[in-house]
Amino acid sequence: MSDRAPEQMLDPLWRGLVGYRVIALGYAGVLVLRGFPEYRWPLGALLVLGGLACWTAVTGVGYLRPVWPGRGWLAVADLVVSVAAVASTLAVETPARIASGVPVLPTVWVAGPAIALALVHGPLFGVLGGLVVQASVAAVRGHLGAPELTDLLLIVASALAVGYAATVLRRSAAQLRDAVALRAAVAERERLARSIHDGVLQVLSQVSRRGRSLGGAAAELGELAGEQEVALRTLMTTDPPSVRPDGSVDLANELAALATSRVTVSTPATAVPLPEAAAREVTDAVRTALANVRTHVGAEAPAWVLVERLDDRVEVSVRDDGPGIPAGRLAAAAAEGRLGVTGGIVGRIEGVGGSARCVTGPGLGCEWIFELPVGGGSR
Numbered sequence: 001m002s003d004r005a006p007e008q009m010l011d012p013l014w015r016g017l018v019g020y021r022v023i024a025l026g027y028a029g030v031l032v033l034r035g036f037p038e039y040r041w042p043l044g045a046l047l048v049l050g051g052l053a054c055w056t057a058v059t060g061v062g063y064l065r066p067v068w069p070g071r072g073w074l075a076v077a078d079l080v081v082s083v084a085a086v087a088s089t090l091a092v093e094t095p096a097r098i099a100s101g102v103p104v105l106p107t108v109w110v111a112g113p114a115i116a117l118a119l120v121h122g123p124l125f126g127v128l129g130g131l132v133v134q135a136s137v138a139a140v141r142g143h144l145g146a147p148e149l150t151d152l153l154l155i156v157a158s159a160l161a162v163g164y165a166a167t168v169l170r171r172s173a174a175q176l177r178d179a180v181a182l183r184a185a186v187a188e189r190e191r192l193a194r195s196i197h198d199g200v201l202q203v204l205s206q207v208s209r210r211g212r213s214l215g216g217a218a219a220e221l222g223e224l225a226g227e228q229e230v231a232l233r234t235l236m237t238t239d240p241p242s243v244r245p246d247g248s249v250d251l252a253n254e255l256a257a258l259a260t261s262r263v264t265v266s267t268p269a270t271a272v273p274l275p276e277a278a279a280r281e282v283t284d285a286v287r288t289a290l291a292n293v294r295t296h297v298g299a300e301a302p303a304w305v306l307v308e309r310l311d312d313r314v315e316v317s318v319r320d321d322g323p324g325i326p327a328g329r330l331a332a333a334a335a336e337g338r339l340g341v342t343g344g345i346v347g348r349i350e351g352v353g354g355s356a357r358c359v360t361g362p363g364l365g366c367e368w369i370f371e372l373p374v375g376g377g378s379r
Contacts, residue, residue: 008173014071020115024108024109038094040092083110111154126159126160207221248274255307275352277352282349282354282372285345285348289318305318
């Protein structure tokens with residue numbers, strides 16, 4: 001489904017609005033013809049009616065235009081025209097007829113912009129549009145009585161209902177689009193997984209077993225093949241990464257793909273959403289920390305990654321059981337211009353509004369702890 005799908009779901013509501021305006025225009029025309037001899041300016045009433053017909057045609061074309069971004073401005077212009085049409089009643093009607101409670105010249109036709117605003121911007125804007133229209137009606141009649149309040153209630157109720165329906169349809173269409181995209185991604189992943197399982201995984205498994213049995217340099221090759229087999233199996237069984245409608249990414253899903261035979265990744269059962277940029281930087285920082293474990297502790301040294309979602313923050317820790325980092329070693333490395341830790345780990349986390357600290361000491365291993373505020377993103 002395309003990104004236009006949510007707006008396309010509203011097309012029937014727009015067609016209903018245009019149909020309503022045409023019917024309301026016909027009703028206004030009948031009232032003008034019935035009261036034609038009693039108008040103070042009969043020709044003016046016909047001119048206003050003709051103007052309403054032309055504007056109905058203009059808005060009809062605009063409102064029925066598929067996925068047109070100008071609908072919002074057209075709805076605002078529609079509101080201005082409707083208020084002007086209500087005000088024209090003062091020019092064509094006699095004060096006595098206005099005082100007697102005859103309908104304003106455009107009658108229920110003026111409810112159109114309230115509904116249009118509700119479709120474009122939601123129920124609140126629709127209600128505001130209805131209040132503006134009915135305020136102009138009350139100003140023309142000089143009072144706010146039971147008929148005016150009844151009309152106001154009907155317009156507000158219509159705007160609320162249509163605006164809420166539009167909001168639900170947009171949300172449902174967006175969810176359906178995401179579900180279709182996810183289903184396509186899962187189907188493609190399953191197709192690739194079948195091919196990989198029948199070829200690459202079997203070869204890696206055979207190389208791993210054979211290399212370990214031969215020993216020596218072949219054993220190291222077998223160990224590497226085993227790690228890649230585990231990593232590939234994890235990638236195949238992990239949900240495909242996807243950006244949510246709000247721009248967030250599941251950090252737990254991203255980090256789970258880093259698991260290997262020597263790296264254990266523990267994540268919550270539920271998603272840990274972070275802005276896409278923040279999730280990418282945290283994942284890269286974890287990769288750097290794991291690379292440091294392999295380089296400084298040993299190629300076969302185990303490491304543990306833990307992801308936690310707390311009330312006000314997301315916490316990620318990367319731990320090993322190596323000899324630890326001597327006091328002052330990180331500061332000395334930064335002073336010497338070796339910025340692997342400063343830039344690759346601390347800089348990445350601080351760059352997205354988080355904090356990074358290292359808990360270590362001789363014989364204590366090393367544990368990096370990254371903390372990011374919930375809802376935080378790149379700065």
